[in-house]
Amino acid sequence: MRDDDIDSILSKEQDIVPSSGFVRSVMEAVQHEATAPQIPFPWKRALPGLSAAVLALGWALVAGISLFKRGTGTEALPAEFLSFLAVISEAWKTVGANWITLALVVSLASVEFSRRFVSRKS
Amino acid sequence: MSAAEDQIMVDRVLAGDTSAFEGLVRRWQGPLINLAYRFCRDRGRAEELSQEAFLRAYRSLDRWRRESAFSTWLFALATNLYCSELMRIPINTIWLGDVAEPRDSRAINGGLEDQDRDRAVRRSVFTLPPKYREALILFYFHDMDVASAARSLGLPEGTVKARLSRGREMLRGKLSQQLAGPASSKKEIS
Numbered sequence: 129m130r131d132d133d134i135d136s137i138l139s140k141e142q143d144i145v146p147s148s149g150f151v152r153s154v155m156e157a158v159q160h161e162a163t164a165p166q167i168p169f170p171w172k173r174a175l176p177g178l179s180a181a182v183l184a185l186g187w188a189l190v191a192g193i194s195l196f197k198r199g200t201g202t203e204a205l206p207a208e209f210l211s212f213l214a215v216i217s218e219a220w221k222t223v224g225a226n227w228i229t230l231a232l233v234v235s236l237a238s239v240e241f242s243r244r245f246v247s248r249k250s
Numbered sequence: 251m252s253a254a255e256d257q258i259m260v261d262r263v264l265a266g267d268t269s270a271f272e273g274l275v276r277r278w279q280g281p282l283i284n285l286a287y288r289f290c291r292d293r294g295r296a297e298e299l300s301q302e303a304f305l306r307a308y309r310s311l312d313r314w315r316r317e318s319a320f321s322t323w324l325f326a327l328a329t330n331l332y333c334s335e336l337m338r339i340p341i342n343t344i345w346l347g348d349v350a351e352p353r354d355s356r357a358i359n360g361g362l363e364d365q366d367r368d369r370a371v372r373r374s375v376f377t378l379p380p381k382y383r384e385a386l387i388l389f390y391f392h393d394m395d396v397a398s399a400a401r402s403l404g405l406p407e408g409t410v411k412a413r414l415s416r417g418r419e420m421l422r423g424k425l426s427q428q429l430a431g432p433a434s435s436k437k438e439i440s
Binding site: 129131134135137138139141143144145146147150151153154155157158159161162 | 268269271272275276279280283284287288293296297300301304305308309367368371372375386390391393394418421422425426
């Protein structure tokens, strides 16, 4: 079958006529949409959560600034946390995580580039 | 009714005259329902889909940037809705095996009568992957105008042309198997 045959078959589609109540049905839905009251944002319910989040953020900000003002700030951190950071840092260096991270980033970038290239071509 | 009249009606709706939207529905109901019908082959669902398209158009009327015609914007919105809705709730998959058998084995064109052949072509469009199917549906809906199809799909013309070409190629492959089947068996018998 040639392209011309496909063109002639698919372009001679018979149109259907909308049912008689279609316009009325659409306009009823539109009127309902227009007159329906807007649902307000539930501020009352969200307020406790939002307040807690703002307070936590403020506390974290104040704590951060006070640590920064004291110098490096490490002396203010608990000893367990500092030793945990040291272990992580040592493991990072031993494994050569910098190179692994770089390789992962390059791989992901090349996969993403290929996907975009293929989708643009198709 | 012209594009300028569409614009006047849109302005009236945006000014708060909801009833002016009826003019837009009256004007575009046919094309929108027919476009939906080509996507789903179900009259009832086509009307439901186009009603939803009109409702979405009403909700986002203020987002129509007047750089393009109202119809272009409306078709793009409707196409987007139809594609995503049919992805969400697909139509009943039609396999080529379900296509009606030829009524008369002596009929022309490899055993399928013209009507059956046309039906087979239309059905096989639905067996294509969505991106090729959508390109083909929009291309023929817009009277084989690639630019209009591309605007409705929100894609560059080159992409639509490539999809049309690949879609037709896949369609030919599917149809050649379907149409050649009865003919080859006839040869074997004779």
